[in-house]
Amino acid sequence: MTEAQDRAFDSFEVGEEASFERTISTDDVAAFAELTGDHNPLHMDDAYAQATNFGSRVVHGMFLAGLVSRLVGMQIPGKRALLMKESLEFKKPVHIGDRVHVEGVVTHTSPATHSIELGIQISVKGELVATGQVQVQVRAE
Amino acid sequence: MKDFNALVTEHFKIAAESISDTLSAKDIPEWDSMNYLLFIADVEKEYSVSFTMDEVLGAQTLGDIKNMLRAKSITI
Numbered sequence: 001m002t003e004a005q006d007r008a009f010d011s012f013e014v015g016e017e018a019s020f021e022r023t024i025s026t027d028d029v030a031a032f033a034e035l036t037g038d039h040n041p042l043h044m045d046d047a048y049a050q051a052t053n054f055g056s057r058v059v060h061g062m063f064l065a066g067l068v069s070r071l072v073g074m075q076i077p078g079k080r081a082l083l084m085k086e087s088l089e090f091k092k093p094v095h096i097g098d099r100v101h102v103e104g105v106v107t108h109t110s111p112a113t114h115s116i117e118l119g120i121q122i123s124v125k126g127e128l129v130a131t132g133q134v135q136v137q138v139r140a141e
Numbered sequence: 142m143k144d145f146n147a148l149v150t151e152h153f154k155i156a157a158e159s160i161s162d163t164l165s166a167k168d169i170p171e172w173d174s175m176n177y178l179l180f181i182a183d184v185e186k187e188y189s190v191s192f193t194m195d196e197v198l199g200a201q202t203l204g205d206i207k208n209m210l211r212a213k214s215i216t217i
Contacts, residue, residue, distance in 0.1 A: 084175055084178065084179055085179055108182070108185070108186045110181065110182040110185050110186075110191070110192075111191055111192075111193070111194070112181060112182075112185065112191065112192035112193055112194050112196065112197040113178040113181050113182050113194075113197065114194075115178060115179075115182050117182065117186070135179055135182060137178065
């Protein structure tokens with residue numbers, strides 16, 4: 001999907017869901033490290049990561065946060081999104097090659113502020129790896 | 142449910158003992174437009190109420206916001 005959903009605030013209801021899946025590649029992790037400057041060996045060095053309890057390289061947590069940005073900016077609410085707040089709790093490591101399922105559910109709508117709150121769940125093979133919340137304003141345009 | 146002052150402390154980073162009904166955006170550095178909207182959305186959620194845009198834009202002080210809640214039969 002390269003075109004963002006274009007919906008007005010009034011069209012969102014509590015309980016509505018949106019999701020997508022993506023397999024995280026070595027190139028994804030390298031690109032994120034280059035973009036942010038976070039070359040921590042737990043993310044970038046195979047030998048280092050193998051010697052840790054994690055067994056292999058761990059995907060940056062903020063890469064997952066970036067996928068939440070995609071969910072918000074492209075799907076729910078989409079084009080009119082203005083991200084106001086995002087919080088994530090990382091429960092399990094995500095590794096290169098994992099296919100992550102990113103899902104958001106509308107948990108609150110605020111007509112006065114034209115904002116919606118989404119509950120976020122990120123999972124790999126049905127197992128939760130991160131949970132959180134975002135508050136997004138739906139701009140009138 | 143978090144009480145009103147706990148929400149004020151959480152969003153505006155002011156000590157509970159410093160909170161009063163007369164405080165406004167002029168008195169609270171963290172009371173910017175974005176943070177105010179986050180605060181209002183949280184108040185709505187915690188008290189299970191919905192405000193109108195006119196109510197939100199008309200509120201100048203913390204006391205005004207508490208009065209908005211009282212007008213919806215919330216004891217505060």
